[in-house]
Amino acid sequence: MSSAGSDTPTSHRLISAPVSFVSGADRSIRRRLFLSRVFSWICRFVTYASLAVLIVLLTAIIWSSFGRLAFDFVYSTNSSNPKNAGMLAGLWGSFWLVLFTALFSIPVGVGSAVYLEEIAKDSFFVRLIKTNLSNLAGVPSIVYGILGYTVFRSAAAVLKVWFDGQHAFNIMGLFRLRLHKLPIYEDNILVGALTLTLVVLPTVIASAQESLRSVPSSLRVASLALGATRWQTIWRQVIPAALPGISTGVILSTSRAIGEAAPLIMLGALTITTMVPGNIDSPVKLITRPMQVLHAPLDQFTAMPIEIYDWSRQTDSQFTAVAATGIIVLLIVLLSINAVAMIVRHYASRRLKW
Amino acid sequence: MPAISSKSVPPSVAGVDRDLDMSAHSAAIQARGLDFFYGEHQVLFNVSLTVPERSVTALIGPSGCGKSTFLRTLNRMNDLIEGSHCVGEILVEGQNIMDPAVDVVLLRKHVGMVFQKSTPFPKSIFDNVAYGPRVAGEKNRSVLADLVESCLKKSALWDEVKDRLTTSAMALSGGQQQRLCIARTLATNPHIILMDEPASALDPASTDRIENLIGELCANYTIVIVTHNMQQASRVSHQTAFFYKGILVETGPTMKIFTGPSEKQTEDYVTGRFG
Numbered sequence: 001m002s003s004a005g006s007d008t009p010t011s012h013r014l015i016s017a018p019v020s021f022v023s024g025a026d027r028s029i030r031r032r033l034f035l036s037r038v039f040s041w042i043c044r045f046v047t048y049a050s051l052a053v054l055i056v057l058l059t060a061i062i063w064s065s066f067g068r069l070a071f072d073f074v075y076s077t078n079s080s081n082p083k084n085a086g087m088l089a090g091l092w093g094s095f096w097l098v099l100f101t102a103l104f105s106i107p108v109g110v111g112s113a114v115y116l117e118e119i120a121k122d123s124f125f126v127r128l129i130k131t132n133l134s135n136l137a138g139v140p141s142i143v144y145g146i147l148g149y150t151v152f153r154s155a156a157a158v159l160k161v162w163f164d165g166q167h168a169f170n171i172m173g174l175f176r177l178r179l180h181k182l183p184i185y186e187d188n189i190l191v192g193a194l195t196l197t198l199v200v201l202p203t204v205i206a207s208a209q210e211s212l213r214s215v216p217s218s219l220r221v222a223s224l225a226l227g228a229t230r231w232q233t234i235w236r237q238v239i240p241a242a243l244p245g246i247s248t249g250v251i252l253s254t255s256r257a258i259g260e261a262a263p264l265i266m267l268g269a270l271t272i273t274t275m276v277p278g279n280i281d282s283p284v285k286l287i288t289r290p291m292q293v294l295h296a297p298l299d300q301f302t303a304m305p306i307e308i309y310d311w312s313r314q315t316d317s318q319f320t321a322v323a324a325t326g327i328i329v330l331l332i333v334l335l336s337i338n339a340v341a342m343i344v345r346h347y348a349s350r351r352l353k354w
Numbered sequence: 355m356p357a358i359s360s361k362s363v364p365p366s367v368a369g370v371d372r373d374l375d376m377s378a379h380s381a382a383i384q385a386r387g388l389d390f391f392y393g394e395h396q397v398l399f400n401v402s403l404t405v406p407e408r409s410v411t412a413l414i415g416p417s418g419c420g421k422s423t424f425l426r427t428l429n430r431m432n433d434l435i436e437g438s439h440c441v442g443e444i445l446v447e448g449q450n451i452m453d454p455a456v457d458v459v460l461l462r463k464h465v466g467m468v469f470q471k472s473t474p475f476p477k478s479i480f481d482n483v484a485y486g487p488r489v490a491g492e493k494n495r496s497v498l499a500d501l502v503e504s505c506l507k508k509s510a511l512w513d514e515v516k517d518r519l520t521t522s523a524m525a526l527s528g529g530q531q532q533r534l535c536i537a538r539t540l541a542t543n544p545h546i547i548l549m550d551e552p553a554s555a556l557d558p559a560s561t562d563r564i565e566n567l568i569g570e571l572c573a574n575y576t577i578v579i580v581t582h583n584m585q586q587a588s589r590v591s592h593q594t595a596f597f598y599k600g601i602l603v604e605t606g607p608t609m610k611i612f613t614g615p616s617e618k619q620t621e622d623y624v625t626g627r628f629g
Binding site: 121122216218219221222223224225226227228229232236237240241352 | 429431434436459460462463466467469471473475476477485486489490535538539542
């Protein structure tokens with residue numbers, strides 16, 4: 001459609017005095033250029049300053065780890081002799097913890113995010129939940145430790161009495177696992193993982209929500225217009241499109257659980273132990289010892305950050321090297337998880353044909 | 355009222371007779387006394403419009419006049435907007451689609467929609483076209499392959515994409531994407547196709563192809579098209595409906611609306627005096 005012509009005649013702007021484009025010709029421009037340069041220098045400084053602190057820290061840790069840094073550190077358990085102390089129990093403890101934390105938090109977190117973003121109608125209650133999720137993410141993890149102690153550990157204590165009474169798996173003679181012959185503890189892996197789930201859940205939900213929000217709504221509308229149901233639209237369009245973001249966000253927020261010591265100590269996790277959950281001290285035994293695998297979630301545990309904390313408190317100065325080596329191993333594990341997140345993101349987005 | 359010369363109206367695309375007497379066709383859609391509200395704000399006032407079967411009806415009018423809202427009530431896409439509600443009656447092939455018993459999923463299969471912005475799914479060309487039949491439960495690979503081929507042929511895209519059906523639909527040009535969206539809509543086997551400014555984001559050559567496509571499709575489908583482009587409305591439609599401020603001002607054969615409308619507002623709009 002052609003627009004109607006304007007009634008007034010077009011006025012021509014007169015060209016005024018010649019303008020100089022030479023740098024620094026104008027005082028106010030000089031001042032603005034100066035400020036702009038100062039600003040970029042400040043930004044550069046704060047970036048490199050934090051990087052420098054990180055490098056200093058890492059160097060200090062590597063420096064102090066000399067004396068214990070050796071491969072046998074990851075396949076020997078803790079010892080009162082700093083020459084022999086290793087992280088095997090903590091590594092396995094953290095492995096089981098993160099495994100179950102992920103198993104609990106991923107379905108619950110992604111499910112909640114899908115509900116909040118895709119299904120729930122905008123009501124006061126839903127807005128209340130959405131606002132308070134960020135508040136929950138800010139709650140110190142020790143508070144979740146207290147909650148976990150009161151709820152999960154108490155529940156485990158009740159179960160323990162039940163199991164010790166040998167009732168559980170003899171009902172109707174269906175199960176003859178004889179699980180009661182294995183000791184069950186109230187400060188077990190599952191209790192720890194459930195507590196850590198509480199710690200990471202707000203972040204998991206928030207990152208999944210963020211990825212779902214970044215899916216263009218035109219995709220949903222187009223799918224619904226083709227006669228897809230809401231469920232088909234979520235399952236076939238929204239979740240695949242959000243999957244790279246969801247998987248990365250979820251893995252990264254779950255991996256935060258690895259560094260948590262406070263809530264686990266609160267629950268009564270072991271500090272000094274040579275005990276590996278379910279006595280599974282090598283990946284091979286995950287396949288060859290199924291009964292022990294079943295038992296591991298109900299066994300006592302320690303975790304990497306707890307061991308590091310414990311070593312750093314030892315009076316024997318030789319344990320400083322042990323603690324530093326522990327930190328290096330923890331950092332390597334965290335970096336590996338981040339690498340896995342990047343690989344998963346790559347494969348999840350390759351399935352999409354953007 | 356000064357008559358507008360019919361010479362100023364561009365020629366129609368093949369397959370569209372703009373002087374056709376629509377009363378001879380049976381009605382595909384009948385809207386009766388339709389009021390539409392976004393919350394408290396009323397955007398459609400007592401709209402009654404009959405869309406004849408196997409024809410093209412263009413909805414024109416200035417921005418915010420309610421023509422897109424009206425279009426989206428025809429397959430209940432407005433249900434997605436929270437706080438909106440609708441009063442009145444819309445009969446699609448004799449059934450009142452405002453009835454709460456109506457399944458919107460079945461309705462939207464029957465009344466397809468093409469949007470202003472082409473929205474291919476981030477999937478292959480094949481999977482895009484096969485999406486509608488798949489969500490309806492079709493799993494047979496050869497049935498799907500036949501359907502994809504026939505729909506891409508109907509939307510005049512087959513020759514351009516037949517060798518790369520498994521490549522991403524996002525790699526197609528804007529005009530190709532829009533024809534893909536039309537093919538995708540055809541794949542659900544609708545009787546009625548709603549088009550919301552389908553060519554407004556396209557270059558003139560692609561627009562031309564879409565318009566010719568509309569001319570071909572109207573032999574078998576009932577098409578309702580919203581457009582801001584007056585020439586486009588006059589080229590592709592049998593019937594034109596002019597909306598202004600939520601009121602359906604005038605409906606009639608396209609040639610009549612563009613050469614001798616009964617209402618002053620219509621004439622001012624189609625001659626470009628406002629809007």
